Amino acid sequence: MNYDAWFECELGCTYPLNEIIYRCKNCDGLLQVKHNMDALKQRSPEDWKTLFEQRYMRTEYPYGSGVWGKKELVCPIIDNENIISMYEGGTNLFWAERFGDQLGLTDLWIKQCGNSHTGSFKDLGMTVLVSMVNQIMRESGDIRAVMCASTGDTSASLAAYASAAGIPAIILLPKEKVTREQLIQPIANGALTLSLETDFDGCMAIVQKLAARKEFYLANSINSLRIEGQKTISMEILQQFNWKIPDWIIIPGGNLGNVSALGLGFLMMRELGIIDKLPRIACAQAERANPLYRSYQTDFTEFKAITAQSTQATAIQIGNPVSIHRAIRILKEFDGIVDQATEEELADAAARADRTGLFNCPHTGVALAVLIKMVERKQIQPDDRVIVISTANGLKFPDFKVGYHNVISNQPPPTYLNLPHELEADYETVLKQIDNHLGS
Numbered sequence: 001m002n003y004d005a006w007f008e009c010e011l012g013c014t015y016p017l018n019e020i021i022y023r024c025k026n027c028d029g030l031l032q033v034k035h036n037m038d039a040l041k042q043r044s045p046e047d048w049k050t051l052f053e054q055r056y057m058r059t060e061y062p063y064g065s066g067v068w069g070k071k072e073l074v075c076p077i078i079d080n081e082n083i084i085s086m087y088e089g090g091t092n093l094f095w096a097e098r099f100g101d102q103l104g105l106t107d108l109w110i111k112q113c114g115n116s117h118t119g120s121f122k123d124l125g126m127t128v129l130v131s132m133v134n135q136i137m138r139e140s141g142d143i144r145a146v147m148c149a150s151t152g153d154t155s156a157s158l159a160a161y162a163s164a165a166g167i168p169a170i171i172l173l174p175k176e177k178v179t180r181e182q183l184i185q186p187i188a189n190g191a192l193t194l195s196l197e198t199d200f201d202g203c204m205a206i207v208q209k210l211a212a213r214k215e216f217y218l219a220n221s222i223n224s225l226r227i228e229g230q231k232t233i234s235m236e237i238l239q240q241f242n243w244k245i246p247d248w249i250i251i252p253g254g255n256l257g258n259v260s261a262l263g264l265g266f267l268m269m270r271e272l273g274i275i276d277k278l279p280r281i282a283c284a285q286a287e288r289a290n291p292l293y294r295s296y297q298t299d300f301t302e303f304k305a306i307t308a309q310s311t312q313a314t315a316i317q318i319g320n321p322v323s324i325h326r327a328i329r330i331l332k333e334f335d336g337i338v339d340q341a342t343e344e345e346l347a348d349a350a351a352r353a354d355r356t357g358l359f360n361c362p363h364t365g366v367a368l369a370v371l372i373k374m375v376e377r378k379q380i381q382p383d384d385r386v387i388v389i390s391t392a393n394g395l396k397f398p399d400f401k402v403g404y405h406n407v408i409s410n411q412p413p414p415t416y417l418n419l420p421h422e423l424e425a426d427y428e429t430v431l432k433q434i435d436n437h438l439g440s
């Protein structure tokens with residue numbers, strides 16, 4: 001039996017993965033990638049684990065990648081020579097021993113997905129999408145460029161993979177709503193970078209219209225190929241824990257593709273018999289961009305798109321998430337919860353955890369703030385194994401970090417403030433300052 005995968009809508013209409021299509025022609029529903037599970041089940045759970053272990057972080061191209069090491073479960077129909085990989089995945093699972101200790105937890109881990117080629121988890125999905133575009137272009141040549149709307153990280157990732165492949169990239173960004181670091185990434189990679197006077201949802205509306213022209217291939221997460229790569233987050237976490245299931249996973253959510261991917265990865269592992277139960281999932285939103293949280297308050301019976309307000313967690317400043325329905329389905333299946341964090345809570349949580357060796361981006365701050373609330377509510381028990389998904393590298397968000405460690409007149413200083421001291425270049429003065437700090 002052959003490994004195979006295709007796009008499929010809710011009603012069962014199917015399309016090949018190399019067709020340029022994002023919604024079903026019959027019912028307009030989102031398409032999901034489906035696999036020939038019977039073929040995958042021919043291999044025993046033990047044999048799958050052995051295969052994944054043999055490949056993990058080795059050099060045999062492309063299998064050392066955390067994504068392509070699971071190629072059969074991700075996208076079996078791509079020829080290896082069409083794969084554009086930068087050895088994504090394989091990220092550190094940081095044992096947050098000191099931070100956990102402060103919260104009364106013994107088994108707290110931070111999955112550092114931002115330790116990646118372009119500094120965010122977006123690389124996991126983008127390698128799959130750009131590889132497929134590469135394959136389509138080699139087969140038929142119908143695509144002129146690949147494009148996306150972005151809150152900053154998707155565009156950085158798309159630009160990097162597209163330029164590695166030699167494919168033109170078009171990037172639509174909300175003007176002044178991404179960091180300088182995120183803006184310079186696609187520019188450096190040679191992408192056509194369009195900075196629009198709108199928010200992310202406004203960019204998304206335009207890019208969806210452009211996508212009606214098949215010559216512009218859409219790289220947003222409405223395209224399920226990205227979800228297939230991001231699914232490997234769950235597979236990799238399991239692998240790093242010797243295939244033992246954690247109790248809770250906390251993940252920040254904006255467009256809600258990543259929380260959907262996380263769940264789909266676990267469901268696939270369960271179907272293949274690699275695990276026999278599921279973790280619980282908590283999705284963390286910024287209070288200023290919280291449409292999923294509001295829906296959760298109605299037990300998911302209602303959902304209303306909102307206009308997201310400005311938040312430091314810019315990558316999740318989204319009011320009309322494209323993957324809302326699949327995310328709700330996943331959260332129900334995983335007995336999930338949704339919680340939110342204020343601007344102060346997310347900044348303090350990031351800074352507090354930074355004091356224990358991390359360097360958190362604001363979105364990870366949102367997840368950490370929700371973690372603290374769940375511990376306070378005793379929703380998380382002291383010996384629960386908890387994993388926080390850190391979605392980007394803190395180095396991409398210097399204004400967030402610098403802005404925190406700063407005193408603004410007439411405002412109370414932040415709780416974890418640490419200011420540099422400007423001193424004369426004088427030995428005695430320096431020693432005195434050190435003694436003062438350490439307490440002599």
Ligand SMILES: *Cc1c(COP(=O)(O)O)cnc(C)c1O
Pocket residue numbers: 120121122153154221252253254255256257258259315316361363391392
């Ligand atoms: C994209 C992104 C998210 C949100 O992921 P979604 O799939 O949109 O929910 C969170 N954090 C960072 C840093 C991101 O780049």
Ligand SMILES: [Zn+2]
Pocket residue numbers: 009010011012013024025026027028029
């Ligand atoms: Zn359909």
